[in-house]
Amino acid sequence: MKEEFDYVVVGAGTAGCVLANRLTEDPDVRVLVLEAGASRIPAEVDDPTAWHRLLDGRIDWKHRSVPQPGLNGRITHEPRGRAPGGSSNLYLMMHVWGHPSDYDNWAHQGAAGWSYREVRPYFERLATRPAADAGQGGPNPASEAFLDACAERGFPRAADFNEGVMSGAGWHRLDIADGRRRGALASYLEPALGRPNLTLRTSAQTIGLTVIGDTCVGVEYLQRPEPPEATGRQVRDTHAEHPRPGVHQVRATREVIVAGGAIESPKLLMLSGIGNPDRLRAQGTAVKVGLPGVGENFHNHVLTAVMTESRTAVPAPRQNLSESALFTSSVPGLTGPDLQLAFVHAPFDPAVGERHPNTVSILPGVVRPASRGWIRLAHGDALAKPLVNPNYLADRSDLERLVQGVKLARDIIGTSAFSPWNKQELWPGPTVTTDADLRAFVRRTADSYHHHGGSCRMGTDDMSVVDPQLRVYGVRGLRVADASVMPAVPSGNCHSAVLMIAERAADLVKAEPLPAYLRKGTSYA
Template structure:
């Protein structure tokens, strides 16, 4: 087996891994290796600025193509869980929305035991990640790698949706990522000059010529090398050849909310009973690994419209952060889409429009578990959608809010009919049944290696794995709970902070 030695070994070149590789290799005296199971490039559709075009990437060479276990809370449906497998990871196949969400979602992390993880502490790292010209520089970045272009001029339908949201009582915000986050704003996207800007485009490609940075693609990590309580590196394979890579300082898992807990479990770090049940030796009994799995659930109201179909490409769309009840935290996100979506992401028709409504802080919690000890076998993914009844109640409130928008002018006069759920779905029981049969993923699993200090925490507030020296996790898996926005901007900030922590805190 060939061995190569670096200071830092990062597993996974997704959103977080690209940030970590770029930031850690800024110091010319450290040697950084970045391992990625996918290739360096993928199909041309990856560059498309049209979020709906990303459906075409599902099941392609750049998708892990996971699926959930059958979900009793959504009529026993099995939900497709695409995840990026290419430089840029899921940021190379996602919907490109750039949104932080409401500060309350971050402050809740600290309340749950993630000391020092709140919005105020993360703000410098959000700012460091982006360049948002024309925005308030106290809260938005001015020189970060992720460039946020001005929102394009809205088409008539999108302008009507924004105006209807204001007429329905949602506060108009000049910047949805600015000082105020609750209300209606124009969605920002990771699109630059008409092309997707993944984390690889923003962070990694510009620094690929650094002599102290080695990027290994098609390098599939099988397990961590743990010796005497310390992680020494990673065993991986390229084209069927087994290799090891040694980390003299630290190994960082940035393999995502599925990949990172999966690798910990395959390395014997996780709940001892579960590891033994699949025949793996226990390296460290860490019961929280793979627990706390959660995901945003979404459904939609769809209207027919005589309007000409919206041109594909970067478009201005209205988004609303709202509350399911006056005493709730901001827990609903409504997103206007200028196409008639088919249920559960099975396609879209160009005529008509949709209002997605999503529950942003679900109470339901599920698990990621090993099927067996084979690293190439997909793990069992059970997000336990809508198993906590409070989630369904709040989603019913989301349906009500979305319909209220659809009934409000000037949007109402642009709709011909409510196609889904349809006007016969009215009473509480019918709405609940509609939601159980249509609710699906918003593609934002998190939480499987949660930050904290209690028994079930996987990493401490410096992101060090609680059982094993020389090992951190820095990606979507460390989020204790979901925030009121899609997760990519949050992961950029987590990884920015992780790079800072790695430079300033010891690894033991």
């Protein structure tokens, strides 16, 4: 291996940007970040109202699910970011920590050190944006009407979803400043790119981990030419030129940290011989470490939409199009909310929007899903996309709770407070009346909430992939730090939780003593 760095970070997404920043705070540490996406960032990334135009575009991996039995066999689009900044370029900019019980449950399931009390300082480290009602230009009046309608239905006002009792209706805190998106690219990666000890390589897709004996000593990656047709502002490392196109190897003298996200991270482990031994052998992959949990436990929040044409002209888009929400529980007595109803002052479905542009939407979502799916290799080709199975609505409780969320959204739309914005219901529509009708509607329309996680689960049991320090079982010098390590996705928009994981991962890495094999001066060819 001709090149050496102390740390190699695979992926410049949300977690990778944090790691790049925090690890290079030590000027004596050399960090390489490999990003499969190109260096140019579309202008729409900076516009908080334009997120929907980025989905399925050139900075989206464009993953598709396998046919979903719970959705009548439909194939769903599963967006994941492919550019510096990753999925933080695509997300809706809600700054939601999740409920304290989310993290206490992680600790109860074996993730010692990840209770709410222990992770809260990392959330507090994040830059907290003001609530939407204090944002530039003020909130959309339809968003205010939604909150008034929730109050009319008896729901309490939540002053801050991240403090105190999460349940209730309130304004989102938004990762927006001066009218621009403040994702991981702007907040973490770009401020660090001036450091001489950070090297970023774009259009560089990691295709394998180099494991010798029981130690990960580096990675293999494919360097592509930068696409000449790409437009937008460029994110470029000023300290090193890109290598020539082709396959390259690089050594990590301390650790490799995989931060590819809940779809790409398990794929890379499996490609490298870390996973379910029987499946790896069946595809002709040599088994390095048998970890049957790799790719399992994959899950996602699931949502649908209730849309109504408005009597009142809906003002032009503001902020992120979704400033307010309701968090509530499907039954009394739960430790935290399992339903989220996000208000969007725009049509959720583009086809409906073409016919009825003056439309607003409520998005009921199940944010503590019981259904679990998987990520698996389609075959041994490192550049092939993996098989993605969120297994939506496989558990009956997810279906029934989503139906309940649709009923609740209809109740809110039917209030006097919301009447100026309710001319006629477009989705599900007046012909959908019975529970059977609603179940059929939900199966026909439910979709990804874009909150993937769980596929390299943290814990201590036989199906865990990483330990509570995020170290991959059975392999020295290798960690995973992204949404894939979550035992369960938190009950809210999970971008802030990914930032928290990466902040804590950086501290764990910094606290790790120099490996014994490195102290001894062992050389790996």
